[in-house]
Amino acid sequence: MTDRRGVIARRAEGLSLGLSYVRGWSRAHRGTAALADRLRAMGLDNDFPGLKADVNVDGDGLVCLGQVRPEAAQFLAQALVTGLALELAEHLATDQTPRRSA
Secondary structure: OEOOOOOEOOEOOOOOOOOOHHHHHHHHHHHHHHHHHHHHHOOOHHHOOOOEEEEEOOOOEEEEOOOOOHHHHHHHHHHHHHHHHHHHHHHHHHHHOOOOOO
């Protein structure tokens, strides 16, 4: 999904024979739908009007967020941090639970 400099390859506007663009777009579409569901659950669906699936020249799927207000990006970043913190706390709590021997 990255070019030799490590940045995302440009969008596919001219198609090449032998690349599975549909497969890449399909994966991007599933990711986009999952993100849209979560954004809707947080009440942010209207803040990401440009959310869409796309594909790059290499056939890799891309989830495009589109242009968003800074406040929406900050809220999404905070939601990610909060979710990761909760996941880490749950993992640590599970690892510290005494185990019973059989």
